[in-house]
Amino acid sequence: MQTERVVVVGAGLMGQGIAQCAAQAGYAVKLWGMNEGELERALQNTASSAARLHAKGKIKDDAQAVLARIEPVVDLEGCGDADIYIETVVEDLEVKHRIFRTLQRLAPPTAILASNTSTIPIGKIAAATNCPERCLGMHFTSPVPMMPVAEVIRTSATTDAAFGRAVAFVRSLGKEVIHVQKDVPGFVFNRINLPSNVEAIRLVETGAASVEDVDKAMRLGFGRPMGPLETADMVGLDTGFNALTALYAETGEEKFRPPELLRRKVQAGQLGRKTACGWYLYDAAGARIGVASLPD
Numbered sequence: 619m620q621t622e623r624v625v626v627v628g629a630g631l632m633g634q635g636i637a638q639c640a641a642q643a644g645y646a647v648k649l650w651g652m653n654e655g656e657l658e659r660a661l662q663n664t665a666s667s668a669a670r671l672h673a674k675g676k677i678k679d680d681a682q683a684v685l686a687r688i689e690p691v692v693d694l695e696g697c698g699d700a701d702i703y704i705e706t707v708v709e710d711l712e713v714k715h716r717i718f719r720t721l722q723r724l725a726p727p728t729a730i731l732a733s734n735t736s737t738i739p740i741g742k743i744a745a746a747t748n749c750p751e752r753c754l755g756m757h758f759t760s761p762v763p764m765m766p767v768a769e770v771i772r773t774s775a776t777t778d779a780a781f782g783r784a785v786a787f788v789r790s791l792g793k794e795v796i797h798v799q800k801d802v803p804g805f806v807f808n809r810i811n812l813p814s815n816v817e818a819i820r821l822v823e824t825g826a827a828s829v830e831d832v833d834k835a836m837r838l839g840f841g842r843p844m845g846p847l848e849t850a851d852m853v854g855l856d857t858g859f860n861a862l863t864a865l866y867a868e869t870g871e872e873k874f875r876p877p878e879l880l881r882r883k884v885q886a887g888q889l890g891r892k893t894a895c896g897w898y899l900y901d902a903a904g905a906r907i908g909v910a911s912l913p914d
């Protein structure tokens with residue numbers, strides 16, 4: 619069965635990126651947002667991102683052609699005719715349950731229902747439906763139009779056919795797929811990356827190494843383009859803290875326990891580039907100008 623029509627539910631950072639990639643690949647996309655203002659901002663971001671990629675020769679269609687394939691909608695009820703639904707709303711189980719219940723009611727019975735959740739087990743989201751066999755995880759990373767890979771996660775109820783269609787869809791966006799065969803907390807990306815971030819913060823917390831040396835160790839010692847703390851500044855320390863808190867609550871595993879220093883930084887509003895202060899300090903133009911002091 620061929621995928622032609624895609625609905626992306628949620629027009630925030632991830633939703634707009636996923637909608638853009640699907641439109642660039644030629645799909646007819648409906649992008650649902652909470653209100654007109656959110657959708658307008660999403661389409662503006664999509665236009666400038668697609669224009670940049672087109673100017674660099676990375677995509678064949680210009681921004682106008684990409685935008686022409688995205689229909690913004692504020693009423694999900696008009697979205698009953700798609701092959702794949704990708705939910706990208708806020709990381710809150712109740713909200714995701716509400717969306718999945720609506721999708722189960724209005725989507726064709728053959729459609730795939732995917733969630734882009736970072737930390738909630740797919741089985742818990744699918745439990746709100748009576749069609750867990752066609753529910754799965756489709757976990758993209760940010761910025762979606764730039765990143766060459768996504769995870770596809772199955773539960774014990776997901777059929778081979780649904781999993782295979784989701785994998786084929788992600789590949790059709792020009793991305794490699796990480797096949798996650800079990801619904802483990804954190805899937806693959808976060809299960810490997812977050813404990814390593816925790817360890818990086820604990821090294822700073824105990825005074826074993828400086829912020830700069832921790833990043834340098836991972837850049838020069840392991841060939842990473844960026845160290846874990848400079849990456850955290852880009853992602854947002856609050857986002858990292860929330861992901862760890864959710865995974866620690868889910869698993870009770872020590873490796874996900876948010877370090878006290880990270881909690882203090884978030885409480886102090888040191889959230890990374892967006893507040894000009896995280897692990898590092900930034901000037902108004904976004905250039906790094908030093909290392910931030912640690913909060914009391």
Ligand SMILES: NC(=O)c1ccc[n+]([C@@H]2O[C@H](COP(=O)([O-])OP(=O)(O)OC[C@H]3O[C@@H](n4cnc5c(N)ncnc54)[C@H](O)[C@@H]3O)[C@@H](O)[C@H]2O)c1
Nearest residue numbers: 628629630631632633652706707708709734735736758760
């Ligand atoms: N930001 C990342 O780097 C990243 C990476 C991978 C996965 N994710 C996951 O993707 C999802 C979305 O993240 P994001 O970064 O795009 O968030 P975002 O804050 O940019 O967007 C969230 C969206 O949810 C909508 N929303 C908020 N409250 C709602 C409600 N009560 N009912 C319905 N919709 C509501 C907002 O209008 C918005 O469209 C989350 O599950 C997150 O864990 C995020």
